[in-house]
Each structure stands twice: as C-alpha cells, then as structure tokens.
Amino acid sequence: MSAPVIDPVRPTAPGSPARPGARPRRTTPARFDTALGWSDRPGPAWTFRILLCLIALGVFAAPFLTILSGAFTTNAGGSSLSFLPHDSTLLNFKVAGERGIWDYFTNSLVIAGGGLLLQLVVCTLAAYALARHRFRGQALVLTLFMLTMMLPEEVIAIPLSLVLGDVPVVHLDLKGTVWGVILPLGAWGFSVMMLTEFMRDVPDEIEEAARLDGVGELRMLWQIVLPLCGPALGVAGVLGFIMIWDQYLLPLIASKDPTDYTVTVALSILRTDPEVGSGVVLAGAVIALLPSLIVYLLLQRSLVTGIAAGATKG
Template identity: 35%
Template sequence: MSQRSLISDSELQRRPVLYRVVLWSLALLFVALFVFPLYWMVTGAVKTPLELAQPVPTLVPHSWHPETYADAWRKLEIGRYLFNTTFYAIGGWLFQLTVDVAAAYALSKLRPRFGNLVLGGMLASLMLPAAALLVPSYLTVADVPLLHLNLLNTPWALWLPGAANAFNIYVLKRFFDQIPDELLDSAGIDGAGRLRMLWHVVLPLSRPVLAVVSIFAIIGAWKDFLWPLLVLQDPSTQTVSVALSRLAFNGYVTPNEMFAGLAIASIPMVVVFAVFQRSILSGLSAGALKG
C-alpha cells in the first residue's frame, strides 16, 4: 500500500535526482543548525580569552587548550552542582511518574464522575504561558497554604509543583485507553484489586510510553533554569545551570572556562538523548498492543 505524501509517487519517479538533492540539502541544513551551537560551545572552551574577544570570530581555534575543561571542573565545582541536579532530576522523575500514572489510570480505567471535565481543565492549563504561573507558584512554595511551610531552598520546591504534568497525563491516558478492558476484567475475576491491576497488568504493558515520560521528565528537570533560579537562592543547593549563570554574572570565571562548564553540563543529557532516542520515537508512536 502506497503512503500519502506531499509529492506523488509519479512525480518522484520523474525527478528522482531533484528530490534527493532537496532532501539531503534540507537534512544537512537542519543538522548544521542543531550541531553548530554545540560545536561553538566545545571549541570555544579550548580557545584563549583573547581569541574569544576578537571582533571577527574564528571557526577553528588558533591554539588548543583542552586543559580548560579540567580548570573549569575544579574552579567552578561542577561536580557538586551536577550531583545536586542529578538528585533533583531523579526525585522529580519519581514524583512525576507516580502522580501522572495514577491520574492517567484513574481517568482512563476508573472513569470517575466529571473525569472529562478534569481532563479538559488539565489540557487547558497547557495553554497558559509558563511565565504567568511563576508568581502564584512562588507564593505557594514560599508559604504553603494551611501548612504555612517555607519550601524555598529545598528539593520540595522543585518536586511538588512539577509533579502533575498535564502533557504526561494526556500521553499516558491515551496509551492506557488502548489496553483492552477485558484484560482488567480477567484480572478482576481472579481477585485482583484496582491497584494490583495497575501494577501487574497496566504498567508492564506500558513500558514504551513510561520510557518516554521518564525521559521527558528527566530532561525537563535537568534543563530547567528559571524556576530553580527563583526557589534555590542558597548557592549550595543550586542546580548546575543556575550556578553557572551566577558565577558568570559575578565575573568569577573567564569566558572560555564558562564555555567548558556549559559543555560539561550538557554531556549527560546529550548521552541520554543519544541512547534513548529510539525509545522516544517508538513510545510516542505506540498506539496498539502487539499480541
């Protein structure tokens, strides 16, 4: 069965060379747009501060100084901030996975009253700009209603506001909808409760979408900057992105050391995406069960 596309099969057969040229040209253009910032960051770290300050930038460094990475690691204390960021990312991932899976399971399989209204409200929250929620969220974590707790400079200020993610809940719910109710009915006949059905039936069948949600949660927590900047004011508790911006603003490091710090901080997420990119694509496109 032929697949529908913008260009018909007959047109492609008449002009195969033109099609390949356009395809490869666009592919190389997008690769250059995404790779060039990384290249500029990595090579900027091995340049001297004088070469970085030149009015005419150099694509290839005139002199190579790879020891800048070691100096940046030691001077910026990147290891400590990477540990903080990893701790926050893992905790945020656990909270997001727990809350989002429970909410999606309830909306998909338990079908509570006004469930569609709740789902619509969650999806409507995606239309709000993130900046509009900063002030109310900050006031909430600074003085938690009823409990009157101050969560600033604690991991809870990052974990609790991001626990319920509307996009993840929607993705999980759509996947849970594809699981036949007959499987849950069979488990119920065998005496399984709702929680046991979730743990032994739904979650094992949902590994692709759980992998996608997990990767999105970890990457989102790792690259977040504005919210940690607001709630983590103590330097000892800051993430690597916030710490590097603070040190750069104070003029504590040279530009090439800052480039080196940024390159080191980006390595974990580049590795995560390179390793799990197939899981991301397959999980997002998963819409049926393989029997």
C-alpha cells in the same frame, strides 16, 4: 481441433534449476525508503534531498560543535569560536570546577532524579484513574491538566514563590530545600494526558479476565496495564527528565542561597562573572549538556517506539 494447453508461468523456488528455454526474470533491487522518499538513483531530487540534510545537519550540529570547541579552547572569545579547538586545554573545566559547577551539577542530579521519580508515579496513577475508571467531573479534571500546559512559568512564578514560602495547611517553608523544586514538578499535564490515551487502548477483556482472578487495582496497574504502556513510559521518562533538567525559573525562586542553585542557574552566574571568559561558560554548558544527551541516547529506542505507537494508535 482442440485448443493448445498453455502452461501457466510459475515462480521458480530459490535454489531450484531453471527450466530449459525459460527467459531469465528481471529482479528489481529493493528500494531504499526513508521519510524523505529517497531512492538509490542519483538525480536532481536526490541532490536536493542531500542538500536539505546538510542544511539540517548544519543547523543542529553547528551550535553543538561550536560549544564543544570553545570549551576546549584557551581564551575562547565570542568572535573566535570555530568548529575545531585551537590550543586545546582542560583549563576551562578546572576553572568551572573551582567556581562550584560540580556542586550545582549535583543539585541538578538530585532534583532531576527525585522529580522524575515523583512525576512518573503521580502521572501514572492519575492517568490510570482517568483512563480505566469513570467518575463525575472527569472531563473537568482533564481540562485542568490541559490548562496547566497553557500557563507560562512567568505567570505563576510569584504565586508559586509565595506558596513555597508558606505552604497552605501545613505552613512549611520549602524554600532553600530540594523539595521546593521537586514537589511543583510532581505532576506534568503532558505526561498525564499521554499516558491516559495509551491506557485507554488496553482491551477491556484483559482487565475483566484479571478481575475474575481477583486482581486488585495496584496489581492491575503494575502487572497488566504498565507492561502494555512501556513505550509511553519511555517517552514520559525522556521528556520529563529533559523538562526538569532544563528548569531555570523554578530553582531560582525556590532558593535562598546561591549554593541551592542548579547547573542551569549557575551558567547565568558564570556568564555575569567578569573574572571568567567565554571558554569557562562553554565548559559549564558542556557539563550541563551531558546528562540530557546520555538519557536520550540510552532511551532513544523507547522514545521513537512510543512516538511511533502514538502516531499509529487507533
């Protein structure tokens, strides 16, 4: 007696009629995965994670909302700040403008734009040389870039002030000029090391094929290496702009006159002015916050992509 033939269960294609007598298959809803491992089913763990998110939101959003509220509040005081403005007004921004906040804002834009452009060019060229070429002392150069990240600004403030007052070899006085702030920011060890690691992952076969076609160094960098390092350039651009925009000590020691100050230094001047209140200082803080916020919102996709690519690299 032959054994019965068992018909294997085969998946039913979408839209095809179900077989007679077939039991309906149970479908499991797609899980809502996040960094915290959330699921769509409420429970103690779900409640705890919601609580953690609310705490994090309060820690990061509360100061921003307080600054924004105080900037639009008449006679805002340190003990009367709230999340919602009372007696809304634009007078604080008008007074801040009369105190020259927009001139300082323009100085900051010029320095941040020029400094970021120079920084990206210098760091890209340095990273390309370190990543795609081999030479003696390469490890020493990388170590020196790493050491620049370990030195706080306060340690090099006085030597840097002396150098800016009399640049060696050329004997130029850069104090009181935008170049006195831009040139020291021309190279950043973080961007050099990050771009170096990304450029090292460019396949050698691509470079060898390009060199067989007669591609030179600059063309190799511009047309082949840089397009493959787009996420890294996005990270370097966002973090570099924020770093330059938030500079306080360098614009202070590189200036000769208060008109040379940036907006970050101007906020400290407003803070010590007895004729203005906290609302004017908070209005200046909102003005100083806008460029960094705009740059981050515009390039947040490149920032997240670059960080994710760096985390999964290798």
